Amino acid sequence: MKILGIESSCDETAASVVEDGRKMLSNVVASQIDIHAVYGGVVPEIASRAHTEAICGVVENALLQAETTIDEIDAIAVTNAPGLIGALLTGLSFAKGLAFSTGKELVPVHHIRGHVAANYLVHEDLKPPFVALVVSGGHTSLMRVKDYTDYELIGCARDDAAGEAFDKCARVLGLPYPGGAAMDKLASVGDANKYKFTAGSVDGAEYDFTFSGLKTSVINLVHTELQRGRVMDDEFRADVAASFTAALIKTINTRLELLLSREGAMNIVLAGGVAANSHLRRAVSETADKFGAKLYLPPLKLCGDNAAMIASQGYFEYLKGVRGGTDLNAFATKSV
Ligand code: KG4
Ligand code: ZN
DSSP: OOOEEOSSSSSSEEEEEEEETEEEEEEEEEOHHHHHHHTTSOOOOHHHHHHHHHHHHHHHHHHHHHTOGGOOOOOOEEESSSHHHHHHHHHHHHHHHHHHHHHHHHEEEEHHHHHGGGGGGOOTTTTTTTEEEEEEESSSSEEEEEETEEEEEEEEEEOOOOOHHHHHHHHHTTHHHHTTHHHHHHHHHTTTTTSOOOOOOBTTTTTTTTOOHHHHHHHHHHHHHHHOOOOOOHOOOOHHHHHHHHHHHHHHHHHHHHHHHOOOOOOEEEGGGGOOOOOHHHHHHHHHHHHOOOOEEGGGTTSSSOOHHHHHHHHHHHHHHHOOOOTTTOOSSOOO
């Protein structure tokens, strides 16, 4: 069964064809990073307009690269939540129009479930149940995946997501948006013990995350140091990046360790844009090893937003009978 996936929840316009939820036939991503970089972050209205301009060509390319035509597509899966509402509506409206005009069925997909599904495309043996940790620009969520379409939230970010914290810290260090990957490289050569940063915890919600305090303490430290005459050189950037990364990873790992110590070995899936972070990958691998858990990591090219993950999850939603009509709406927030 061939599913055409469409994703436009943030700053990537993406389309992909996936067969039976596991085999990626094409994966086209048009990134808007260059457009938003001048503003230091995503400008929602500009994102919506850029999606509108890109979507036809991206979908055409996805069909072409999959050596298929719209006639051979069995259903259209589209991200309808969560994300920037204007951006989501662009992809959703396109998908609805395409489904209506071609008589195909439409399947709404939750973006976070999509990130998890990126792992189905590369790990043939991966099947629920497992615990998933999605760490991205917009989300930090620890979830129990009981079945392909049955999710239970264990903990999530109460304020900034991990990726957002990465990008804002990168910005104060003068790195271009999005700075996560640059922070990753800098952290590899910096001294993680140079600055003492900590991420807070949420009273009464031991699995939840809060990164805005950590982000603010990094920003304050940088401003204070610069006011004291510290030069913004590579050594300073690297030490801040390493110290910040260590604190962020510690808060993620503490929650994972707590879960594993209570519930024993289990299968764990890491996903989301920040899952590309080499330090996070290593730390979570070590934790999994320590508890005898099996860890599934997405390949770097499927960590960030893409539509193959949406087509994959769309397949499982389709099998479950999930469908969207012409009245299907988009939602900026939606529980997983
Ligand atoms: O999943 P994603 O593409 O978008 C959302 O759904 O939010 O994640 C994008 C985020 C950005 O914040 C970016 O800086 C971050 O992922 N990111 C990284 C790395 N690569 C991308 N953060 C840390 N280390 C990386 N290597
Ligand atoms: Zn995402």
